[in-house]
Amino acid sequence: MKPPEIFETHRLSLRPPQMKDAEAVFQNYARDKLVTRYLHWNPHETIEQTKTFLKRCVHVWQAGTAFPWVMTLKDTSEVIGMIELRIEEHRADLGYVLAREYWEQGLATEAAKLVIDWAIAQPGIFRVWAVCDVDNHGSARVLEKAGMEREGILRRWLYHPNVDKEPRDCYSYSIVK
Numbered sequence: 001m002k003p004p005e006i007f008e009t010h011r012l013s014l015r016p017p018q019m020k021d022a023e024a025v026f027q028n029y030a031r032d033k034l035v036t037r038y039l040h041w042n043p044h045e046t047i048e049q050t051k052t053f054l055k056r057c058v059h060v061w062q063a064g065t066a067f068p069w070v071m072t073l074k075d076t077s078e079v080i081g082m083i084e085l086r087i088e089e090h091r092a093d094l095g096y097v098l099a100r101e102y103w104e105q106g107l108a109t110e111a112a113k114l115v116i117d118w119a120i121a122q123p124g125i126f127r128v129w130a131v132c133d134v135d136n137h138g139s140a141r142v143l144e145k146a147g148m149e150r151e152g153i154l155r156r157w158l159y160h161p162n163v164d165k166e167p168r169d170c171y172s173y174s175i176v177k
C-alpha cells in the first residue's frame with residue numbers, strides 16, 4: 001500500500017523529499033540541537049549527513065518501506081520539517097519534526113492529523129500509532145490533538161542519545177478501528 005505523494009492542508013503542502021532539499025533541511029532544522037533533543041539521531045554537523053539521510057528518504061519511497069514527506073509552507077514553498085509514515089501489516093506508525101522557528105503554531109498537528117486520518121481510513125489499516133519520549137510534552141500534545149489516545153508507557157523503548165546514553169521510556173499513542 002502506497003500513500004499519496006502529495007498532501008495539502010490549509011497551510012502546508014507535503015511532498016516526497018528530494019536531494020535538492022538538503023540545504024534547507026540542514027539549515028532549517030537538522031543541525032539544531034533543540035529540535036533533535038528527543039529524536040534518535042544526533043544533530044547533523046555537515047550537510048553530507050543530511051544528504052545521506054535524504055538518499056535514504058528517496059530510497060524508502062522507491063522500495064515502499066516508509067513514506068517520508070517534507071512539510072513545505074504553501075505560501076513560500078519553504079521546507080520547514082518532515083513527517084513519515086511506516087506501514088507494517090495492518091499497522092502504521094508515524095514520526096515528525098519541525099523547524100524551531102515554526103513551533104507552537106499548530107503546524108505539526110495539522111500535518112499529523114492529515115496523515116493519521118488518511119492512514120486510519122485505509123481498509124487494511126486498523127491501528128495507527130506513534131511514540132514519544134515521556135519528556136517530549138509538545139509531541140504528546142500533537143498526538144492527542146490529532147486524535148490519538150495515550151495507551152501506556154513503553155519502558156526503555158528508544159535511545160534518545162541527546163538526552164541520555166541509556167534507552168528512554170516513551171509514551172505510546174494510538175488510534176484504532
Ligand SMILES: CC(C)(COP(=O)(O)OP(=O)(O)OC[C@H]1O[C@@H](n2cnc3c(N)ncnc32)[C@H](O)[C@@H]1OP(=O)(O)O)[C@@H](O)C(=O)NCCC(=O)NCCS
Pocket residue numbers: 034035036038039095096097098099102103104105106107108109110131132133136137138139141142145
Ligand atoms: C513536537 C513538535 C513537532 C511540535 O510541533 P508544533 O507545530 O509546535 O506543535 P503544535 O503547534 O501543533 O502544538 C500542539 C500542542 O502542543 C503544545 N506544544 C507544542 N510545543 C510544546 C512544548 N515544547 N511544550 C509543551 N507544549 C507544547 C502546543 O501548545 C499545542 O497544545 P495546545 O493547543 O493545548 O496549546 C515540535 O516541537 C518539534 O518538531 N520538536 C522537535 C522534534 C520532535 O520532538 N518530534 C517528535 C518526535 S516524537
